[in-house]
Amino acid sequence: MQRLPTLVARIANGVLDPSASPSIASRRAAAAFTVDGRHGFGPPAAQLAIRELRDAARRFGLGVAAIRDAGHLGMLAPYVEQLASKGLIGIAFSTSEALVHPAGGRLALLGTNPIAIAIAVKGEPFVLDMSTAAISAGEVIVHAERGTRLPEGRAIDAEGHPTLDPSAAMGGALSPFGGPKGYALGLGVELLVAALAGSELGTRVHGTLDVDKRSTKGDALIAIDPAALNAAGVEDRASEYLHELRSSPPAPGSAGILIPGDRMRAERARRMEAGILYPAGTWRRLLALGREEVRTDA
Amino acid sequence: MQRLPTLVARIANGVLDPSASPSIASRRAAAAFTVDGRHGFGPPAAQLAIRELRDAARRFGLGVAAIRDAGHLGMLAPYVEQLASKGLIGIAFSTSEALVHPAGGRLALLGTNPIAIAIAVKGEPFVLDMSTAAISAGEVIVHAERGTRLPEGRAIDAEGHPTLDPSAAMGGALSPFGGPKGYALGLGVELLVAALAGSELGTRVHGTLDVDKRSTKGDALIAIDPAALNAAGVEDRASEYLHELRSSPPAPGSAGILIPGDRMRAERARRMEAGILYPAGTWRRLLALGREEVRTDA
Numbered sequence: 001m002q003r004l005p006t007l008v009a010r011i012a013n014g015v016l017d018p019s020a021s022p023s024i025a026s027r028r029a030a031a032a033f034t035v036d037g038r039h040g041f042g043p044p045a046a047q048l049a050i051r052e053l054r055d056a057a058r059r060f061g062l063g064v065a066a067i068r069d070a071g072h073l074g075m076l077a078p079y080v081e082q083l084a085s086k087g088l089i090g091i092a093f094s095t096s097e098a099l100v101h102p103a104g105g106r107l108a109l110l111g112t113n114p115i116a117i118a119i120a121v122k123g124e125p126f127v128l129d130m131s132t133a134a135i136s137a138g139e140v141i142v143h144a145e146r147g148t149r150l151p152e153g154r155a156i157d158a159e160g161h162p163t164l165d166p167s168a169a170m171g172g173a174l175s176p177f178g179g180p181k182g183y184a185l186g187l188g189v190e191l192l193v194a195a196l197a198g199s200e201l202g203t204r205v206h207g208t209l210d211v212d213k214r215s216t217k218g219d220a221l222i223a224i225d226p227a228a229l230n231a232a233g234v235e236d237r238a239s240e241y242l243h244e245l246r247s248s249p250p251a252p253g254s255a256g257i258l259i260p261g262d263r264m265r266a267e268r269a270r271r272m273e274a275g276i277l278y279p280a281g282t283w284r285r286l287l288a289l290g291r292e293e294v295r296t297d298a
Numbered sequence: 299m300q301r302l303p304t305l306v307a308r309i310a311n312g313v314l315d316p317s318a319s320p321s322i323a324s325r326r327a328a329a330a331f332t333v334d335g336r337h338g339f340g341p342p343a344a345q346l347a348i349r350e351l352r353d354a355a356r357r358f359g360l361g362v363a364a365i366r367d368a369g370h371l372g373m374l375a376p377y378v379e380q381l382a383s384k385g386l387i388g389i390a391f392s393t394s395e396a397l398v399h400p401a402g403g404r405l406a407l408l409g410t411n412p413i414a415i416a417i418a419v420k421g422e423p424f425v426l427d428m429s430t431a432a433i434s435a436g437e438v439i440v441h442a443e444r445g446t447r448l449p450e451g452r453a454i455d456a457e458g459h460p461t462l463d464p465s466a467a468m469g470g471a472l473s474p475f476g477g478p479k480g481y482a483l484g485l486g487v488e489l490l491v492a493a494l495a496g497s498e499l500g501t502r503v504h505g506t507l508d509v510d511k512r513s514t515k516g517d518a519l520i521a522i523d524p525a526a527l528n529a530a531g532v533e534d535r536a537s538e539y540l541h542e543l544r545s546s547p548p549a550p551g552s553a554g555i556l557i558p559g560d561r562m563r564a565e566r567a568r569r570m571e572a573g574i575l576y577p578a579g580t581w582r583r584l585l586a587l588g589r590e591e592v593r594t595d596a
Contacts, residue, residue, distance in 0.1 A: 026527070026528075028359070028525070028526050028527070029357070029358055029359025029360075029523065029526035029527075030328075030329075030357070030358045030359060031328075031329050031358040031359045031360055032358070032359025032360055032522070032523070032526040032527050033359075033527070034527050034528060059327070059328070060327055060328045060329040060330070060358050061326070061327025061328060061329045061330025061331075061361075061362065062327075062329055062330055062360060062361075062362050062520075063359075063360070064359065064360050064522055064527070066527045066528060068528075089490065089493060089494070101549070102543050102546065102555045103555070103556075104548055104549055104552035104553065104554060104555050104556065105543070105546050105547065105548060105549060105552070105555045106546075106547055106548065106549040106550075107546050107547060109542065109543055109546060115483070117486040117490060119486075119489045119490060119493050120493075121489070126485075126486070126489050128482050128483070128485075128486045130479050130482055130483070156549065159550065160547070160548070160549030160550050160552075161549075161550060177476045177477075177479045177480075178475045178476020178477070178479060178480050179475075179476070180556075181428050181475045181476060181480070182475075182476050182479070182480075184426050184428055184558040185413070185426070185428070185483075187424075187426075187543075187557070187558065188415040188417075188424070188426045188558070190539075191417045191419070191424050191536055191539075192387065192415060192417060194532055194535070194536060195387060195417050195418075195524045195528075195532050195536065196387070196522065196524055196527050196528065197527070197528060198527075198528035198531075198532055200535075201535060201536065201539040202539050202542060202543075222360075222520070224330070224362055224494065225327065225330070226493045226494055227326070228326050228327035228330040229324070229326070229327075229330050229331070229332050229362070229364045229494050229495070229496075230324075230332060230364060230366075230493075230494065230495060230496035233496075234492055234493050234496060235493075237492070237498075237499060238489055238492060238493065238499065241488075241489075241499040241500050244407065244500060245400050245403070245407055245485075245500075248400065248403050248404075248405050248407060249403065249404055249405060249458070250402055250403060250404065250458070251399070251402055251403060251404040251454065251458030251459075252404075252457065252458050252459060254402035254403070254458075255402065256402060257400045257401070257402050257403045258401075258402065258478075259485070260482040260485065260486070
C-alpha cells in the first residue's frame with residue numbers, strides 16, 4: 001500500500017505497463033530460462049517463473065529462472081513459500097536501487113539485495129527472507145517521521161560517519177548487516193542476479209523507488225527437488241531440530257529463540273483475524289490517490 | 299596442515315578411509331546427483347562433483363550435487379573458483395559440527411556453515427567464501443594460545459553472556475555473524491544441506507573436528523551456466539562495477555574498499571613467492587607426527 005502511489009505515478013509516466021503479460025524470453029537450456037517482465041508488474045512475472053520452475057524441478061531435479069524488465073516483486077517470502085508448499089526448495093535473490101555502502105566505503109553503491117530460502121519441514125516450512133542491509137529505507141523514513149533515533153550500526157551520514165539521525169542517514173547510506181561479511185554477501189547477490197538476468201548493477205539500477213525510469217533491476221529464482229537427491233526422512237529430522245532450537249535455553253535477557261518464518265506466520269494469522277493496520281500517513285495518501293483517480297476518470 | 303594430526307588419527311581409528319574412491323550414489327534426475335564420499339577424504343568427492351556439475355550446467359543450464367559421507371572439504375573457495383574459471387557460476391554450502399549459538403540462545407546448536415559464491419568477471423573472478431559464524435574456532439584457539447582477547451561480539455560464555463575471553467568462549471559458543479540475520483542464514487544453510495545431502499543436523503553432525511566418529515556432515519554445490527540465460531556483456535559490466543567499488547571514497551578511518559577474493563589472491567601470490575609460514579605449534583606437531591609415523595612403519 002505504501003508503494004501504490006509510486007506505482008500509479010509510474011503507470012501515468014509510461015514506465016510501468018499495467019497491461020503487460022510476462023513471457024518466457026529465452027530457454028537455451030532445458031532447466032534454465034529467462035522471464036521478460038515487459039515492463040509490467042513484478043508479481044505476475046514471478047508467478048510465471050514459479051510455474052515453470054516447478055516443472056523444471058520435477059523433470060530435471062532443479063531449475064533456475066532469471067527475471068528482467070519486471071517491476072518490484074514485493075516480499076520474496078511468498079514465492080519461495082509456494083515452492084516449499086510443493087515439497088521443493090526455493091531460493092530467491094533480487095537487486096534494488098543502490099542504498100547500501102560497501103564495508104569501509106561511504107557511497108551507496110549496492111542494493112538492499114534480499115535473499116530468501118524456503119525448505120519444506122514437517123509442519124510449517126522454514127521461510128527465510130532477509131535484506132542484506134542492516135535496516136530498510138522504509139524503517140528509516142518511519143524513524144524520521146516519528147522523530148526517533150536509529151538503532152546503532154544501521155546507517156552512515158554523507159561524510160561516512162555512523163549516524164543515529166534518520167535525516168542524516170537519508171542523506172548518507174544504509175549499512176550492510178553484519179559488517180564486511182554482510183557487504184560481501186550483498187555484493188554476491190548484486191553480481192549473481194546481474195550475471196543471470198543481464199540486469200543492471202549498482203547505481204544503474206532504477207525503477208522501484210522512482211516514478212520516471214524503467215525497471216533495470218533483476219531477480220533470480222532457483223527451485224530444487226530434494227526427492228531427486230536423497231531419501232525421505234529429512235523433513236521429520238528437520239522438524240525435530242527446529243523444535244530443539246526453539247526449546248533450547250535462551251541467553252540472559254533474551255525472550256527466546258525464533259525460527260525464520262515464525263514471526264511472519266504469527267503476524268499473518270493476527271492480521272487475518274484483526275485486520276491490517278496502516279500508518280495514518282499511508283492511509284491518507286491512499287485516500288488522496290483514490291480521489292485523484294476519480295478526477296482523472298471524470 | 300593444522301588438521302593433519304586429526305586426519306591421521308581418524309585414519310588410525312578407522313573412521314576415515316584414505317583409499318576410498320568417491321562415487322555417484324544416485325542420479326534420479328538429469329541435473330541433480332548425490333556423491334557418496336565413502337568415508338574418504340573430502341576433496342576427491344568435491345572434485346568428482348565439480349566434473350559432473352560442469353557437464354550438467356552445459357547440458358541443462360545448471361546442476362546440483364549433494365555430497366555425503368565425505369571428510370572435510372577444506373576452504374570452499376577453490377571449488378567455486380574452478381567453476382568460475384570455466385565461465386560458470388559456482389555456489390557451495392557446507393555444514394560442520396555445532397559450534398554456533400542461535401540468536402537469543404546460549405547452546406552451540408549450529409555449524410559454522412560456510413557459503414561460497416564465485417562468478418566470472420572480466421579479469422579476476424569474484425570469489426566469496428564466508429563462514430556464517432562471527433569468528434572461527436581456530437581463531438579463538440590462536441587468541442587463547444597468545445593470551446589475547448577476542449574482538450567484541452564474537453562469542454558467548456557457558457552462561458550465554460558475551461565474552462572477550464577465549465577460554466570462556468571455548469566453554470561457550472561462537473556467535474553467528476551479524477546477529478539474527480546471520481543466525482537465520484546459517485540455519486538456512488544447515489537445513490538446505492541436510493535436505494539435499496540427507497546429512498545430519500545440529501549436534502548430530504560429527505567427523506571433522508573429532509578423531510573417532512564417522513563424518514555425518516554434508517555439502518551442496520550448484521553450478522549455473524549464465525550463457526544459458528542471458529547475452530554476453532555482463533562480465534565487462536561487472537568488472538567496471540567492481541572497479542567503481544574499489545575506487546569509491548573510503549569512510550573516515552577506512553583503508554579502502556575490498557572485493558571478496560582480493561585478499562585471498564594477494565595472499566596466494568605472496569606465499570607462492572615467499573613461502574608459507576606456519577605457526578610454530580603447528581610445525582612442531584607436524585614434525586612429531588612424522589616421527590610417530592616412522593616409528594609405526596618400523
